[in-house]
Amino acid sequence: MKASSTVRAVLAFDVAQYVLATRAVGRHYLDPELRDRMAELYVDLRDVLYASDTVIGRRERRVLRFAELVLQSEWKLADLSGAGRSLDVLSVLSGPRGKRYQPYANVRLLNQILGTRHRSSDASIEHHCRQVLRFLLRSWLEYERRSAAGTESWGWQRPPSAGEMDERLERLSALSRETAAWPATPPAHDSPPARWDGYVGTAGHGDILEYLVNLPQTQHHEENAFLRVIHLTEVTTSGILARTLSARTWLEQGRLREAGRCLQRAARLAQLQLDIMRVLRRTMSVENFLGFRKETGDASAVQMTSSQALNIHLLGVHPNKVEALESVPENAFLLFHLNDRFQPLRSLLQDVPQGTEDGAAVLSAARDLDEALYAWRRLHLGLAHRYLPKEAPGSGGTSGAPYLSGFYQDRLFDPSGCLFPHPVPVSAPSLDGQHVRARSVFSPLN
Amino acid sequence: MHERRFLIRATEEVPAPPVVVASREWQQAYIGAVFVSVGTGSSPDTHNTALVRALLAAGFSGRHTTFYSPQDLRHLPELAELTSDLWLRSGDGRTPAPLDAHALAVAELLAVGATHTVGVPPPVVNAARATASVMNSLFTSHEIPLPATSAAALPPLDASPAPKPAMSANATQAMGTYGHGAHQLLRAGALAVSLECEQLIDLLCEVTEGARWPDGVPAPPTS
Numbered sequence: 001m002k003a004s005s006t007v008r009a010v011l012a013f014d015v016a017q018y019v020l021a022t023r024a025v026g027r028h029y030l031d032p033e034l035r036d037r038m039a040e041l042y043v044d045l046r047d048v049l050y051a052s053d054t055v056i057g058r059r060e061r062r063v064l065r066f067a068e069l070v071l072q073s074e075w076k077l078a079d080l081s082g083a084g085r086s087l088d089v090l091s092v093l094s095g096p097r098g099k100r101y102q103p104y105a106n107v108r109l110l111n112q113i114l115g116t117r118h119r120s121s122d123a124s125i126e127h128h129c130r131q132v133l134r135f136l137l138r139s140w141l142e143y144e145r146r147s148a149a150g151t152e153s154w155g156w157q158r159p160p161s162a163g164e165m166d167e168r169l170e171r172l173s174a175l176s177r178e179t180a181a182w183p184a185t186p187p188a189h190d191s192p193p194a195r196w197d198g199y200v201g202t203a204g205h206g207d208i209l210e211y212l213v214n215l216p217q218t219q220h221h222e223e224n225a226f227l228r229v230i231h232l233t234e235v236t237t238s239g240i241l242a243r244t245l246s247a248r249t250w251l252e253q254g255r256l257r258e259a260g261r262c263l264q265r266a267a268r269l270a271q272l273q274l275d276i277m278r279v280l281r282r283t284m285s286v287e288n289f290l291g292f293r294k295e296t297g298d299a300s301a302v303q304m305t306s307s308q309a310l311n312i313h314l315l316g317v318h319p320n321k322v323e324a325l326e327s328v329p330e331n332a333f334l335l336f337h338l339n340d341r342f343q344p345l346r347s348l349l350q351d352v353p354q355g356t357e358d359g360a361a362v363l364s365a366a367r368d369l370d371e372a373l374y375a376w377r378r379l380h381l382g383l384a385h386r387y388l389p390k391e392a393p394g395s396g397g398t399s400g401a402p403y404l405s406g407f408y409q410d411r412l413f414d415p416s417g418c419l420f421p422h423p424v425p426v427s428a429p430s431l432d433g434q435h436v437r438a439r440s441v442f443s444p445l446n
Numbered sequence: 447m448h449e450r451r452f453l454i455r456a457t458e459e460v461p462a463p464p465v466v467v468a469s470r471e472w473q474q475a476y477i478g479a480v481f482v483s484v485g486t487g488s489s490p491d492t493h494n495t496a497l498v499r500a501l502l503a504a505g506f507s508g509r510h511t512t513f514y515s516p517q518d519l520r521h522l523p524e525l526a527e528l529t530s531d532l533w534l535r536s537g538d539g540r541t542p543a544p545l546d547a548h549a550l551a552v553a554e555l556l557a558v559g560a561t562h563t564v565g566v567p568p569p570v571v572n573a574a575r576a577t578a579s580v581m582n583s584l585f586t587s588h589e590i591p592l593p594a595t596s597a598a599a600l601p602p603l604d605a606s607p608a609p610k611p612a613m614s615a616n617a618t619q620a621m622g623t624y625g626h627g628a629h630q631l632l633r634a635g636a637l638a639v640s641l642e643c644e645q646l647i648d649l650l651c652e653v654t655e656g657a658r659w660p661d662g663v664p665a666p667p668t669s
Binding site for chain 2: 050058059061062065115117118119120121122123124201202203245246249250258262333334336337339341342343436437438439440441442443444445
């Protein structure tokens with residue numbers, strides 16, 4: 001009985017109302033009853049979907065699995081202060097939720113579109129990344145155009161200055177032109193579909209990206225922009241990661257030409273990632289950033305699994321990151337790479353013959369990738385210095401700029417272009433008492 | 447190119463020592479990439495849990511290996527039905543269709559995403575490879591990994607160097623003792639592979655919604 005009533009309740013949920021309410025007031029200020037309701041629905045739905053005796057049709061299950069992702073995000077963000085809530089709700093809201101970054105940025109929804117929740121090929125993931133990048137850049141550009149014209153009500157608080165807006169529009173226009181020939185995603189509807197069914201399948205990707213991924217906590221215009229940069233960075237990182245993993249596999253097989261092509265494509269995405277970060281650096285004021293920072297909570301890029309995985313597959317586990325990785329349950333499995341069987345790209349490049357055409361191409365592409373990622377890390381460190389008050393801690397429980405300073409210079413090549421030697425051996429923590437299991441980089445848990 | 451995934455079939459007993467040695471390498475070189483299919487389609491739970499304990503004692507790591515029994519995989523029959531259906535509708539007739547007897551085993555290989563196998567009969571591997579090729583023809587890019595035609599390469603036992611101490615003593619101990627019971631490992635593994643199964647079904651449904659079928663051939667049902 002409960003299963004069917006849960007399914008009915010989930011399918012009857014008004015998604016459009018949720019989206020419009022979130023846009024009207026900010027996700028943090030949604031009606032607490034709505035958020036509680038979504039958290040309850042998630043728990044009930046989870047029980048239904050994982051019960052061994054539940055019989056659900058294929059299409060319906062696809063719809064419910066999608067709804068699960070959105071509802072889970074609200075459950076993970078649920079306020080645990082308990083003020084004015086019933087005991088029943090509190091018991092519903094208990095349980096492990098992981099870190100805030102993933103639900104804050106709705107990363108799982110993004111991963112669903114990118115194909116990083118199953119073991120797609122690198123070509124497939126990059127294809128989807130390009131589709132999504134093209135869409136997100138255009139979406140952001142159109143949003144800023146409407147904002148500049150005074151026709152956009154979403155994110156009305158504390159807009160950028162006229163000069164900042166002009167530069168942002170110029171940079172976004174350039175990026176949109178650059179990606180104009182990339183594969184396209186089905187466009188979003190003019191208004192969000194009311195039912196989950198409208199978002200399922202390839203035809204729903206545009207609506208997911210337009211309405212369900214970007215849900216700022218506040219009405220601060222710059223938080224809207226900040227989240228867009230996060231999403232764009234997630235997408236480029238996934239593409240770079242997919243191509244890097246592939247390049248490693250090709251190198252293990254001695255297939256230099258294929259490895260070189262993968263690294264070239266990764267480098268191209270890394271350059272775009274850097275250009276996107278520059279939009280933020282050049283057009284977001286410190287004052288505006290600090291205006292919404294509190295509502296990001298302890299969400300932090302240190303919790304960004306794809307980024308941590310990329311750095312490990314490029315360079316290995318850095319000693320200064322062990323503690324941060326161990327502290328994030330979703331990322332602790334990455335510490336299993338601390339063994340001398342695992343060969344990051346840095347190690348594999350040592351065996352690439354420099355005197356051959358294919359070998360030279362591999363190393364050249366690796367340098368381009370390394371340079372772009374190093375430039376991004378420097379920029380990111382600069383942002384930490386610029387936007388964080390000296391006395392304030394960094395996000396995600398880190399020290400902020402000092403934390404980033406500890407490893408931003410770790411890279412594939414030294415300034416003279418020579419490969420950096422193998423990383424300093426690091427002892428793996430035992431992870432005793434923690435339920436950490438090895439998993440693939442691309443997995444349904446993403 | 448897909449991430450490597452190793453599928454070891456352990457039907458009745460622990461695999462031969464070279465397989466165990468190789469799997470230790472794979473578990474560390476390719477994190478999360480080692481899957482062990484335990485028992486047959488009708489083995490009792492007691493048999494499967496006893497086999498998992500034996501595998502752990504032989505050197506497989508509870509933290510690094512996904513153990514599961516095919517009979518516990520949710521949606522596997524559905525995936526087998528869907529892939530067989532797709533084969534019939536989109537195959538060009540020149541390649542033989544996977545035998546009905548292999549349909550579940552083929553679906554299992556595709557759900558795991560195995561690129562390398564040990565102990566899986568060659569006809570099953572070949573059928574899985576052919577099925578994956580046919581399905582990939584429906585996608586815009588190469589979505590589904592093709593299992594290698596030859597079994598995963600194993601080091602000769604007498605030529606294998608002594609395993610190097612790969613981790614600290616504490617970590618090694620944690621690897622070996624993390625089991626929380628063979629039953630729990632099988633349950634967690636079945637859940638993990640079932641999720642992969644669902645993802646693949648979802649993907650195939652998305653493709654079939656937009657696929658072009660030969661004239662007169664109805665699209666397979668997606669509900």
